[in-house]
Amino acid sequence: MTVVELTSVGRTFEGDPPVEALRSVDLRVDRGDYVSIVGPSGSGKSTLLNILGLLDRPTSGTYRLDGLDVSGLTDAQRTAVRGQRIGFVFQAFHLLPHRTVLENVMLSQLYNRIDAKERRPRAQAALERVGLGHRVDFAPTTLSGGERQRVAIARALVTNPAILLGDEPTGNLDSTTTGSILELFDELHSAGLTLIVITHDHEVSRRARRVVTMRDGVLVDPTLADA
């Protein structure tokens, strides 16, 4: 079943002259897929990620997420979809330094109508899934970089998203830690999670089941070309 379906998606930024960050992007991601988007900087990777993550809206084309056409949604509707269907992992971990690891994971359940009683056990379970069950009451500042990124991954997983979006998730990590995070991605993938990871690190893209390349705002998806 298709989770993400972009059809001739374009994104032009107003200005003089206007910047065409995405020209005509077609992309299909099926449930359980593990896709890596690569490309040189300035190729439009980040713009694509923002559109995939409903942080930005396309100026042309359609975007169907989990069967819904989300390209014409209002700001408030996109916010709700974002909270309920998408998990984000960023290069910077964006953990709140004054809250415990568990509270940081619970944060992404706050706005999504999840019953307050369920939040703690679900956050605990998510942390165990990323191998941090023993760190729940720690402050994020006392954790290593790899552990912090695991907390961020647990925070993304706890709402059971349709896709997990990674934006250079290993950009701040050394190669050993990167390896362990990639192993975690492999595990999540084999458990059935849909992953889309944007990266310029070949080590990272090599692990994905499918690699698509962005170049000058155009995406080359080999599977669609074959079809």
Next chain:
Amino acid sequence: MTDEDLRLEPSRFSPRDLFAEATAGVLARPGRAVLTALGTVLGVAALVSTLGLAKTAGNQIVTRFDELDATDVKVSPRRGTLPLDSEARLTRLNGVTAAGTLSEVDVKGRLVSSVPINDPMADNELPITVQAASPGAFRAVRASLRTGRFFDSAQDDLPVAVLGPGAAADLHINRVDQQPAIFIGDLTFVVIGILDDVERRSELLDAIIIPNGVATTDFGLAGAGTVQIETRVGAARLIGRQAPIALSPNNPKRLTAEVPPQNQGVKNRVEGDVNALFLLLGAVSLLVGALGIANVTLVSVLERVGEIGLRRAVGAARRHIAAQFLLESTMLGFFGGLIGTTVAVLTIVGVAEIKDWVPVLDAWLPLSAPIAGALVGLVSGIYPSWRASSVEPITALRSGI
């Protein structure tokens, strides 16, 4: 497209979660929270303690007014004189505790001395005021004796005198046990008492006081000059209306009665004077406090751009972000107000203790002051929280911390 078409539940932020997140946001940097709230603390403390101290001091002044002036009535004629039996007429009125006439006696230039011999070389003859009084006057002016006694109604026609302390000193008389005599011209009077003090009509301190009867016979006193009345507390205004009628039933308008000003007026005037300046000071510090909260909240919005972006990414709507920052600044204002009120109440009690006053505070003041603080915080938070809600998640998340 409606939410129903999308099988979509709009995001929500329950009041309980909002409260918990705002509290955590404030407590994340307790030191900063305290410093931020300091301006509000000072402003509210200044306002509340000013109002409270003015109330306390005002109450204190009014208590004094009540004790003396609220029982003080003085009747004098616009023209002519008052009847010499005024005392008897007035003590019949309900509410009068003491009354007496006081009249300055025209001694026709006679000088006073304490020595019978007329020695042209010695300067022992003095011009001293002579006042004629009815016996009740001593109580009505709240006179106290240093020595001897007052004259009573049985001594009305006898040549006796009571000296004010000033007159006694001028005449070198300080004991009365040997019945010293004084001479007003060639008339002899026996001194039977010396005053220590009077609470009303301080002119008596330098006078010689003689009974009405003897003043009539010896100096031709035709009628009383004024009547001094002491009333029960609260009865002064009533007696002020009744006394002229009792003394001059045919033409009460001929007389004027001086009564104390109404309490409320005094109280308000005193509070008004004390308040104006300090209220202004308090308002200014509150304004500074508001600017402080606005400033620090704005700085903290800029610092927490990453957090805001993250919250937006995990499903927080703009209004949820705005609500959180608004509540944080409101809480700062509320706690500033609460602490300020506490400081103010302690100040009022402390000052009252030192001055030996009764601390007085309107109940609405300590209850509403923290709410005023919260309002200050709320207003200060409007702009910063609007700024927070307009943070774009994309830029925020890229700016990475």
